Amino acid sequence: METRKIQQVSNGTFTVSLPREWADGEGITAGTVVDLHTHLDGMLVIQAPECEDDASMQFTVTVDGGDDSAGDGLEQTLRAAYAAGSKQVVVEADGTFDAAQRQAVRRVARNLVGVTITEESDASVTVRNVLDANEVSIRQSVRQLQFVAVSMHRDATAALTGAAPLDGFAERDDRADRLFAMVDRHFTRGLDRLDEVDALGETRPELFRLHTAARELERVADQAERIAAVASAVPDPLPPAVADEVSELAEVVPEALDDAVQVALDGEDPDAAREALSARDRVREGVGKVERRLFEEADPDVDVDHRFAHALHALERTAEHVGNVAEVGLRTAVRTHNMDERPTRENGSESESAEHSQRA
Incomplete structure (x- = not known):
């Protein structure tokens, strides 16, 4: 933990500087908009904005096209991604998807709230969660x-x-x-x-x-x-x-x-x-x-x-x-x-x- 002194600017607003190491690690520069969260216990929390291209929010998984045994593993991966909070998963086939693999993807989209297939081709399928927390x-x-x-x-x-x-x-x-x-x-x-x-x-x-x-x-x-x-x-x-x-x-x-x-x-x-x-x-x-x-x-x-x-x-x-x-x-x-x-x-x-x- 470190301490910072509260400053006051000419219009009466209080300011405090952010640790440079933290800002660099979160990709924050001058002009970046951050989220401020106030809590009933008196805490004020500063959090970097969520990035849509963050690796935890979306990722790509490759499966062997035509492998009948890959369907169960693919379904498990998609369910794990959903539970982990990922917003988008791109499934790419090393070859062409077989019927069992496509069925596994559609079964996940059907059985999980908010999940939908947004793009589909012979070699890839994009699964996205469209449910807003609000x-x-x-x-x-x-x-x-x-x-x-x-x-x-x-x-x-x-x-x-x-x-x-x-x-x-x-x-x-x-x-x-x-x-x-x-x-x-x-x-x-x-x-x-x-x-x-x-x-x-x-x-x-x-x-x-x-x-x-x-x-x-x-x-x-x-x-x-x-x-x-x-x-x-x-x-x-x-x-x-x-x-x-x-x-x-x-x-x-x-x-x-x-x-x-x-x-x-x-x-x-x-x-x-x-x-x-x-x-x-x-x-x-x-x-x-x-x-x-x-x-x-x-x-x-x-x-x-x-x-x-x-x-x-x-x-x-x-x-x-x-x-x-x-x-x-x-x-x-x-x-x-x-x-x-x-x-x-x-x-x-x-x-x-x-x-x-x-x-x-």
Whole structure:
């Protein structure tokens, strides 16, 4: 760190000189326009303007034309570029693109928010992200992800217990992936660019908490996908008594998740976050009892499909992710000064609640 003396010019404006080494490193000369960011904590940050030709914003990748195995790798590269915050990727073929490679590029453009193909020829394809951060609401995206994850959880567990068939599940899974990928992209760009944070209308701590909540919601959707896979693969349903218990445990999740997300977004009502933590504990304990009854205490002459254990484990993991969102809510309550000093909550131990509050 170094210090600089504030100067005053004739019209009363305060000025301070910039370190020459920093200016040279950022390509700043006389006449360059820089970004000034003021923060509620009293800091003033000077940041060089974003360059459209910056290597982190756009790059070129070359693939072997006609290589059928290059499609998956190309899709992974484009997804990584999206997550890293790149604005443009030029894909060049060493030869001519084959159908699988073109399909991979189009699949990425179709499945990622804001991505479009701007130029295409026999030997190259240009993929660009056209979504402006000013058009994005991270909070609304988290809300949408919550709705998708909850609907996937309800349908997957209903299929597992034989209450309803699966319908439109794959489309919602893709939507959950798209929503989280968009949140992840803007979070990553916010780490690099303060103007991205300004455009999103969130502070960096808020953006971090929203990203954390979105990541847990995306994992709830992943667990629902695992439950649905078991429900689709196992020919025989759960025994009726066990199915009723699983249904009761599964129904605890949506309300707890709704409460946890609400506290994570606004920091109000920390008791709701504590109740979500209590719900997590109840589901975790209940799943353990169901597993013992299903696999250890069952009639030895009755063959129970072992794949049900994978579904029950996914339900338990879903509850863990709900608890993680609730802990984000408690951290939000602390930062917004809404945290009370009562560490107890219903249906849970006093010491366990205190532990969660300290970790938040």
